[in-house]
Amino acid sequence: MMINTVPPVAIFIVGALLIPFLKGRLQSVFLLALPVIGFINLINIPEGSHWVVSFLDYNLVLGKVDRLSLVFGYIYHIIAFIALLFALHLKDNLQHMAAVIYAGAALGIVFAGDLITLFIFWEVMAIAATYLIWARKTKLSYGAGLRYLLVHLFGGLCLLAGIIIHAHTTGSTEFGFMGLNGLGSWLIFIGFGINCAWPGLHPWLTDAYPETTATGAVFMWTFTTKTAIYVLARGFPGTELLIWIGAIMTVFPIFFAVIENNLRRVLSYSLINQLGFMVCGIGIGTQLSLNGTVSHAFCHILYKALLVMSMGAVLHRTGKINCTDLGGLYKSMPLTALFCMVGAASISAFPLFNGFVSKSMVFEAAALGGFVIPWFLLLFASVGVLEHAGIKVPYYAFFAHDRGIRTKEAPTNMLLAMGIAAFLCVFIGVFPGPLYSILPYPVVFEPYSASHVVTTCQLLFFGALAYVLLTLAGVFPSEKRALNLDADWFYRKGANALAWFVLNPVTGLVTRINRAVFDLLPSFLIWFGKNPPAALKISADMVVYNLTSRDEDARRLEKERAIYPRDLLYPWSIGAAVSFVLVFLLLYLVLYYWRGT
Amino acid sequence: MDKKGFLEKPGIGKKLLAIFCCVLGVMLVAEFFIHKHSFFAWEEWPWFHAAFGFVAFVVLILAAKYILRPLIERKEDYYDD
Numbered sequence: 001m002m003i004n005t006v007p008p009v010a011i012f013i014v015g016a017l018l019i020p021f022l023k024g025r026l027q028s029v030f031l032l033a034l035p036v037i038g039f040i041n042l043i044n045i046p047e048g049s050h051w052v053v054s055f056l057d058y059n060l061v062l063g064k065v066d067r068l069s070l071v072f073g074y075i076y077h078i079i080a081f082i083a084l085l086f087a088l089h090l091k092d093n094l095q096h097m098a099a100v101i102y103a104g105a106a107l108g109i110v111f112a113g114d115l116i117t118l119f120i121f122w123e124v125m126a127i128a129a130t131y132l133i134w135a136r137k138t139k140l141s142y143g144a145g146l147r148y149l150l151v152h153l154f155g156g157l158c159l160l161a162g163i164i165i166h167a168h169t170t171g172s173t174e175f176g177f178m179g180l181n182g183l184g185s186w187l188i189f190i191g192f193g194i195n196c197a198w199p200g201l202h203p204w205l206t207d208a209y210p211e212t213t214a215t216g217a218v219f220m221w222t223f224t225t226k227t228a229i230y231v232l233a234r235g236f237p238g239t240e241l242l243i244w245i246g247a248i249m250t251v252f253p254i255f256f257a258v259i260e261n262n263l264r265r266v267l268s269y270s271l272i273n274q275l276g277f278m279v280c281g282i283g284i285g286t287q288l289s290l291n292g293t294v295s296h297a298f299c300h301i302l303y304k305a306l307l308v309m310s311m312g313a314v315l316h317r318t319g320k321i322n323c324t325d326l327g328g329l330y331k332s333m334p335l336t337a338l339f340c341m342v343g344a345a346s347i348s349a350f351p352l353f354n355g356f357v358s359k360s361m362v363f364e365a366a367a368l369g370g371f372v373i374p375w376f377l378l379l380f381a382s383v384g385v386l387e388h389a390g391i392k393v394p395y396y397a398f399f400a401h402d403r404g405i406r407t408k409e410a411p412t413n414m415l416l417a418m419g420i421a422a423f424l425c426v427f428i429g430v431f432p433g434p435l436y437s438i439l440p441y442p443v444v445f446e447p448y449s450a451s452h453v454v455t456t457c458q459l460l461f462f463g464a465l466a467y468v469l470l471t472l473a474g475v476f477p478s479e480k481r482a483l484n485l486d487a488d489w490f491y492r493k494g495a496n497a498l499a500w501f502v503l504n505p506v507t508g509l510v511t512r513i514n515r516a517v518f519d520l521l522p523s524f525l526i527w528f529g530k531n532p533p534a535a536l537k538i539s540a541d542m543v544v545y546n547l548t549s550r551d552e553d554a555r556r557l558e559k560e561r562a563i564y565p566r567d568l569l570y571p572w573s574i575g576a577a578v579s580f581v582l583v584f585l586l587l588y589l590v591l592y593y594w595r596g597t
Numbered sequence: 598m599d600k601k602g603f604l605e606k607p608g609i610g611k612k613l614l615a616i617f618c619c620v621l622g623v624m625l626v627a628e629f630f631i632h633k634h635s636f637f638a639w640e641e642w643p644w645f646h647a648a649f650g651f652v653a654f655v656v657l658i659l660a661a662k663y664i665l666r667p668l669i670e671r672k673e674d675y676y677d678d
Contacts, residue, residue, distance in 0.1 A: 258661035259670070330604075367636035375637075383653040399604065451634040458624045459650035465621060466654035468614070477662040483676070485669040492676055 005045045007062040008073060008111055009121065011038045012080075012104025016097045028088050031096060035081040038107075042073050049113050058173050061113025067440040068294065072110045072230050074438065075298045076103060078424070079222050079305055086309050086417035087215035095135045099219045102128035106223035110230055115163045115173045115188075118231070122159060122195075126152035129224055132216035133208050141211040147488070148208040155194030162187025178235040189236060196228035196279065197272050199248050203488035205272060206256075210264040210321070214312035217264065221271060221308045226297050229278045233293055238285025243366075246280030247374040249273065254384025259477055259484060261322045263311050263393055267304070270347070270389045273381055274300050280378065281362040284369050287441035292361030294439055299346070299354035299428060306343035306421040307393060310336050313410035313418070314397055320405070323392075323479035328402025336410050337398040339418040346425040348390035348460060349382065354425045356456065357432035357447045364445070383463045390460075391467055396479060530565035538564065 015034040022030050047070075050063035065073075080103040087099065105128060108121030126149065133145035165184030167173045178185045190201075197205045205225070212220050236242065253269035253276075260266045278300070281293030313336045314329060315321050330337040342353070349355035359382070366375045409415070428435050436443040470476040528535045538560050545553040603609070625644060635641050 254657060255661045255665050256669075258658060259666045364636070372637070379649060380653050380657075383650055384657055387654060387657060402605075449634055450631040454624065454627050454631055455633075455640070455646040458628070458644065458647040461617075461621055461624055462647040462650035463654040464617075466651045466658075468617070470655065470658055475662070476658060477666065480670075481673055483671045483673050484666075485671060485675075 005041050005050075007051050007108075008038055008042055008045075008077075009062070009104045009108035011041060012100050012107060016100040016104065019097050019100065020093045027096075031084045031088065031100075032081065034100065035077045035084065035103075038080070039074075039077040042070075042077060052113075055116065058116055058167075059114060060117045061174075062108070062117060063111050064113030064175070065111060067438070068230070068234060069110050071294050071298060071438050071440065072226070073107060075301050076107055076110065076223070079218070079301050082305060082309075082417045082421050083215070083218035083222070085420070086218055086312070086414050088413040089411050090215055092135065095132065095213065095216060098128045098131040098135070099216060102132065102219050102223055106227045109227050113175060115167065115175050118175055119156070119160055119163055123156050125224060125227070126156060129220060132220060133212050135216060136211055136213045138211070144208040144211040147491070148204050151194065151204040155191050158187050158194065159191030162189075162191055175231075175234065177237065180236065180239055180241070185235075189239075192228050192231050192235070193245075195224055196232060197225060197249070197275060198245050198279075199252055200487055202249075202253075202272055203486045206253075206265055206268040206486055207488045209268045209271070210262050214315045217308050217312055218305050221267070221304050222301050225271060225275055226301060229275065229282070229293065229297050232279065233282050233290060237282055237290055239283055242279050242283030243371060243374050244283070246276045246278070246283055247377040249276030249279055250381035251276070251377050251384070254381060254388060256484060256486065257384070257388035257392070259480075260388075261324055261479055261481060263321050263323060263326070263397060264308070264315075266388050266393060267307055267311060270307075270385065271304060273385060274304065274347070276381065277359055277362050277378065280374060281365060284362075284365045284371065286365055286369065288361055288368065288445065289365030291436075291439045291441050291443055291445070292358065292363075292365055295358040295435055296355075296362060298435060299358040299425070302421050302428070303343045303346035303353075303355060303425050306339060306418060306425060307347065307389065309414065309418045309421065310340035310343060311393070311397065313414050316414070317407040317410060318405055322481070323396040323400075324481050326397045326403065326405070327400040328398070329405060329407070330398040331402075332405070332407045333398070333409050335415055336418065337394065339415075339422045340394045340398065342422040342425055344390045344394045346429065348386045349456065350460060351448070351453045351456060352426065352429045354428035354432075354435075356429060357435070360447050360452060360456075361445055379459070383459065386460055386463045387467065391464070400479075534560070534564055534566070 011034065015030070018030070019027065045063065045065050047065050047067075049061050050065065051061070053060045053062065080100075083099065083103075084096075087096065090096065102125060105121040105125035109118050109125065112118040112121060130145050130149045130152075133141050133148055135141075162184045163173070165182070166178070166188060167184075169182060169184055178188065180186060180189060194201045194204075209217065209220055232242065250273050253272040257266045257269040257273075260269065274296070278293045278296050281289040281296065283289075311321065313333065314326065317333065318326070318329070320326055346353035346355045349359045363375070363378060366378060410418070432447060436445070467476065538557065541553065541557045541560060545557050625647060628643065633641060639645055
């Protein structure tokens with residue numbers, strides 16, 4: 001029996017609306033209390049479907065609580081606490097509100113039992129996220145935010161169209177397993193895929209995320225994409241296409257990350273890479289692989305937040321984020337450097353860190369399923385993770401060349417937030433039991449076998465050896481001020497081409513049509529209507545003159561034009577008129593008999 | 598007034614490198630003292646993961662530097678028009 005619990009989303013939305021009425025320390029306490037109250041509320045909700053509201057002919061379900069939605073619910077509350085703590089020094093009510101609404105909308109989706117509720121929170125999430133990009137208040141962030149919004153509105157429309165078709169064909173808006181059958185489910189699938197940053201649909205992420213505020217980034221890197229993982233795991237587990245989409249997602253971003261200068265963009269590519277492991281697990285669709293996906297999402301949220309926070313602290317203190325501007329910061333920010341390295345070790349999946357205990361489940365599931373090529377791609381991608389997130393991010397920010405930047409250690413609230421995340425990364429890495437116990441399916445998996453530890457260490461340490469040798473040989477690509485193109489080129493340059501096309505050929509054509517229809521045609525008709533036979537005569541004479549070019553024809557034409565609308569034949573003789581009538585009667589007669597036979 | 602970081606002390610690079618090489622050696626030797634738990638035949642090959650890690654890293658760096666970078670690199674103000 002439910003005792004005074006409310007839908008998880010409600011606490012965050014109502015809480016967000018109260019933020020502007022509170023000030024100073026009280027507001028800080030309130031912000032931190034929100035996820036705590038939310039968490040207490042969450043653990044008191046029994047499994048099942050709650051808060052069913054009738055809307056037109058449909059039932060909106062605000063609380064579908066089962067083991068899958070609960071794991072996401074737990075981690076969303078934990079990360080909301082960490083992210084709000086990280087942002088606590090901020091004196092910006094709107095940013096706090098947008099962040100809390102964003103987290104709330106993500107919870108709304110995770111506990112949505114029907115597609116209409118899901119869609120509503122899907123859109124709320126897109127708008128709240130856009131605000132967190134714009135809150136940086138730079139020209140770059142304005143443009144990136146606008147592109148982010150447009151892409152997500154498009155994705156939302158795909159989803160809406162899919163939901164309408166799905167509801168119409170199945171007669172139900174319940175959100176459960178769908179699988180790919182029919183146009184409706186395909187559109188929903190693609191709508192989810194845009195938020196999941198599938199290859200080709202991904203550039204909104206690498207475009208916009210590096211432009212968010214230092215604190216809003218923690219929310220950005222967490223909610224939109226992991227919510228997409230959740231809905232795919234709920235709606236499309238075992239869809240084989242996802243194995244390949246996931247495998248490609250793990251591999252292609254690592255090449256971009258090698259040469260990228262902006263460290264938060266490196267982390268954006270890294271995010272796509274990590275999502276690939278989860279998408280792959282959904283595609284395999286076994287209990288082991290889905291456990292892998294969910295646990296990897298859980299661990300990923302923690303270590304990616306940790307990395308993003310460490311870069312956020314660097315950005316906050318130095319105002320810089322490019323490899324070419326940073327280096328040597330371990331002297332000024334030793335704790336931030338330490339936390340960043342914990343995040344780097346976790347994402348690289350070193351034993352004793354949480355990435356190790358979750359990623360290996362997806363690997364084992366791929367191997368058990370006999371997916372050889374995806375297995376190799378995932379293994380290759382694991383080495384890539386070591387390169388960009390394990391080595392590049394901490395190395396270029398905190399070590400590398402000392403650029404002479406001397407600043408202060410990150411503010412206490414930021415250090416605390418990073419400390420909690422770092423502690424959880426190590427704790428789960430050493431004691432995976434509690435995490436395994438909340439996964440959707442029973443876990444029969446032992447990450448710490450000697451074989452697994454040794455092979456993983458070999459892979460990572462010899463990858464690191466390659467890094468050392470390539471650096472000593474001077475082959476490792478140096479950091480470089482540059483912009484690297486990605487698929488957003490198509491719509492960023494495409495939009496310019498479209499604007500040119502509309503302004504030049506299209507506008508020109510429309511002007512001409514406008515002139516022909518509203519100007520030339522009416523004036524001709526008026527002219528013609530004054531004396532049609534004479535007008536016809538003038539037209540005929542024009543043709544004749546054009547053919548013959550004789551002076552006498554020219555003179556006659558000139559004369560006819562000069563006296564128009566009167567004409568040269570006026571008045572006609574009665575005989576001529578009667579002859580005309582007879583000719584037409586004859587034509588009529590011929591036509592009549594010809595049609596009759 | 599600027600104190601030296603611990604990584605700027607003389608000889609630290611060589612020490613770190615020596616430790617790193619020891620770890621590598623231990624990883625290679627350790628393989629022969631454990632029971633390997635493999636799914637595919639090639640995982641049974643000695644030092645498969647070490648070799649794969651090394652080769653994959655080199656391939657990744659070379660491909661990114663010599664193939665991808667020349668294709669997609671532009672000036673920083675490429676989109677500012």
